[in-house]
Amino acid sequence: MKGTVRLGRIAGVRIGLHWSVAVTAALLTLLPARGLYPYAHPGYPTWVYWALGLATATGLLASLLAHELAHAVVARRHAIEVRGITLWMLGGVAQLRTEPRDPRTELRIAGAGPAISAVLGVLFTGVAAGMNALGAPDLAVTAVSWPAGINVVLAVFNALPAAPLDGGRVLRAFLWRRTGDRLRATLGATAAGRFVGWFLVLTGFVSVLAGGSAAGLWPALVGWFIIAAATAEACQERLRDQLAGTTVGEVMTLWPVTAPSGSTVAQFLADAPLGRLRHSAFPVLAPDGSAVGLVSVTRINRMPLKARSTTPVDAVMRPLGNLETAEPEDSAADLLPRLSSSAERRALVLHAGRLVGIVSLSDIGRAAQRPANLRHRGRPA
Template identity: 45%
Template sequence: MRQTVRLGRFAGIPIGVHWSVLVIMLLLVQGLAMVVLPGGSAGYPAAGYWSVAVIVAVVFLAALLAHELAHALVARHYGIRVRAITLWLLGGVAELDGEAPHARGDLLIAVVGPLVSLAGAGVFAAGAAAAHAWGAGSLIVTALSWLAVVNATIGVFNLLPGTPLDGGRVLAAALWWRSGDRAAARRTAGRAGVLLGGLLIGFGLLEVFFIANVGGLWLVLLGWFLRSAARAEATEAGLRTALAGVRTGDVMTTPAVCGYTHQTINNFVIDVACRYPYRIFPVLDLDGRLTGLVSLTRLGRVPVGDRDRRRLGDVQAPIDPGSVLDPGTPLVDAAPALLAGDHRWAPVAVDGRLSGVITAGDVARAVELATLGSTPRRSDHGVIASP
């Protein structure tokens, strides 16, 4: 999930929020200030309710972040790279680049998030009890009690047995531990997630039409998300089975059609771009190191009169180092980001030197060949393009 605002790093992990967090924060603050806090502690001025509501909403967001950080830190313990943590409308996502080496690791990575939420619920509940015993204002007790209930709800809900919830991953890990078949375990957890999502949609619709409670729409939204995500994870599980043992270097196309930083735009268009039916090209320096990329659209923005003197190095777009793949990267780890990317291609390099390129079409071809009982053979004619 793309981050709208980056908040910084924790233990080297990029942390950010999606724009949808603003929506849930506004709704949360309004609900706390106008309903929850006045209902549990009457007699305070409106400014007091709104001030505490803002603080509680921020603490709630921090609790969500702690949940995801727990997943991320345990994953790193097992050698899994964590690309980022992003908070969004329905919670948070820790983007992991790889898999646990065994079922026990998978189980611990999955279960630690809900455990942190449940532990947080215990801390907030103890705080509420202490605040009440020490005679603190009822507003503080109500705020801490709400945080305790919400964190407990998050912890329990996430333990429901269906992907993409943590409970679904716990189920998959347990089945993998028992049977030794990771792919079959994930397929089962995916089917459970689809079923769970359908049940939530059904309950939400019943709540809307028979109880006349529009809050059921949240259950419908959540159920729809769970069904969609469960199906996506089932597809990924199929990819992992089909692409087991295939490396990015087995599929990449090499040598890649590319440009050089010293080339003028007109020379590049005449000598390279006109000869190949591609829209995006990597750019190398004189030492053969990858420095950026150019697209026909980007080149077209340069005024015609400047194209004889402007060079590719002047107009190239930078490349995110995280998008550059290593030839030894398992294709199944590279495939999800590649299939979901804006350009649907990625450069493959070793120590900054371009080895080749890989496209979404290369991944699809590898999957289709796998169904035929074969594996891809690397092409020797360059290609780098987006559909």
């Protein structure tokens, strides 16, 4: 997801914040600080409401992170590599490198998030009840009760049987186990997702028109996201089905044009035959022939013309550690979701540690439209 700031790692999982999470943080701070807390418990200094509002927002964002970490931890226990977790305006995303291989694994990974949210809701409720029993100020009790309710709502909402929500994953696991057909299961879960999405959109707009409040725009926005995500997931699953049995080596571009590490941008542009190439990004190779990164035409175009003669390619490339990589024998279908969520929309193909090709999202899309017997392009020796 573009526009993400990395925060570090928790339990070995990379954590990032999308810029849009600032909108959520602001709303979660503003609503209780300016609305709920002063209305329910007047008479306190303004800074107290704002401090509790900020604490509430921090607690809720931490709850979202715990929800996604639960998915990640269970996935890793099933030998599925987790690329990272990104929190954004409408929640969070745990990015898995591969899809679950069977319905049982899908069920366990999907159910972990709502389960943690439900547990947090119960814990916050218990803390609020204990504080009330000990005679704590009502404002403090309310400040703890609100996250309790939000976590319960988060658990219930995510449990709805509609992709891409966690409940949609559970539904897909059930349909997958019942029919033995992953594609049919996905299409059923995404159809349910679109139904729920349109329901939220319509009810949101009806709320705005009937009540005159802008609060209905939030469920409408969530519904629109669910519709878009469910539609994209259905399309991606159809592509996966069409790519069944196809390897990365069969769809990649063999021996792509490369940029030498250490050369200037101007030298690369002068020497590379850019005009006849389909790709607009090029692997960068070290003097020993190992791949060290990828430089794109888009990144070069952002540079001032005068700087190109003195700026090395290495300064504008995306390092290898931030890129997707694959082996020629890897499944093209498994690579598809990784490319869809990557910044460059392409992967370097390595064989025995050496660059042998490059594959883009559009390469895989074109390959899916061709007959299976035309996808074979050979593999490196």
